[in-house]
Amino acid sequence: SQTIHQWPATLVQPVGSPLSLECTVEGTSNPNLYWYRQAAGRGLQLLFYSVGIGQISSEVPQNLSASRPQDRQFILSSKKLLLSDSGFYLCAWSSRQETQYFGPGTRLLVL
Amino acid sequence: QKEVEQDPGPLSVPEGAIVSLNCTYSNSAFQYFMWYRQYSRKGPELLMYTYSSGNKEDGRFTAQVDKSSKYISLFIRDSQPSDSATYLCAMRGNAGNMLTFGGGTRLMVKP
Numbered sequence: 001s002q003t004i005h006q007w008p009a010t011l012v013q014p015v016g017s018p019l020s021l022e023c024t025v026e027g028t029s030n031p032n033l034y035w036y037r038q039a040a041g042r043g044l045q046l047l048f049y050s051v052g053i054g055q056i057s058s059e060v061p062q063n064l065s066a067s068r069p070q071d072r073q074f075i076l077s078s079k080k081l082l083l084s085d086s087g088f089y090l091c092a093w094s095s096r097q098e099t100q101y102f103g104p105g106t107r108l109l110v111l
Numbered sequence: 112q113k114e115v116e117q118d119p120g121p122l123s124v125p126e127g128a129i130v131s132l133n134c135t136y137s138n139s140a141f142q143y144f145m146w147y148r149q150y151s152r153k154g155p156e157l158l159m160y161t162y163s164s165g166n167k168e169d170g171r172f173t174a175q176v177d178k179s180s181k182y183i184s185l186f187i188r189d190s191q192p193s194d195s196a197t198y199l200c201a202m203r204g205n206a207g208n209m210l211t212f213g214g215g216t217r218l219m220v221k222p
Binding site (some may be wrong): 006032042043044046049088090094096097098099100101102103104105107 | 143145147152153154155156157160199201203208209210212213214215
């Protein structure tokens with residue numbers, strides 16, 4: 001069966017520091033991968049999605065970037081965090097023409 | 112106007128009640144409909160996945176789609192305190208895997 005991992009689970013970072021969140025998927029090949037942000041009490045905002053290694057589409061211009069160095073690895077990064085980057089970051093995967101399955105999430109607090 | 116509308120709640124019910132959660136949408140191209148359950152500080156978990164109009168039942172959960180009215184529902188029978196969570200509806204068209212989400216309804220089932 002397929003499993004999706006995210007780490008770290010929780011992160012507290014100062015403003016201006018860099019960020020790297022990692023997502024990996026097991027048990028499937030060539031998945032579509034997604035990064036979402038969920039602000040407190042709000043819905044899901046799609047940030048990036050990828051249909052293959054090195055292929056990244058950005059949905060919202062912002063302080064973040066994404067990379068997919070391996071088939072089942074998706075990384076969310078920032079060079080300098082802003083206060084507004086705080087939130088709950090979710091990684092998801094899907095196979096072709098199927099729905100999305102979410103990871104456990106990373107809670108980021110920027111102080 | 113948002114593409115998918117969902118009452119944020121909170122919806123508070125006594126244990127054992129029948130719960131009805133709903134979403135309305137405006138895009139007639141949506142063909143696949145999903146319900147996710149999200150516990151506090153966790154990633155969304157897929158509950159129901161349906162195609163086009165009709166009903167789908169899984170244990171205490173029933174998903175209903177009325178495409179003519181652009182209205183979907185999730186019914187929970189014999190609700191339990193463990194059903195207390197935020198419920199997100201999501202939907203997509205025939206092509207691709209991009210989902211459009213509702214903002215989520217927070218449900219509280221009181222013992």
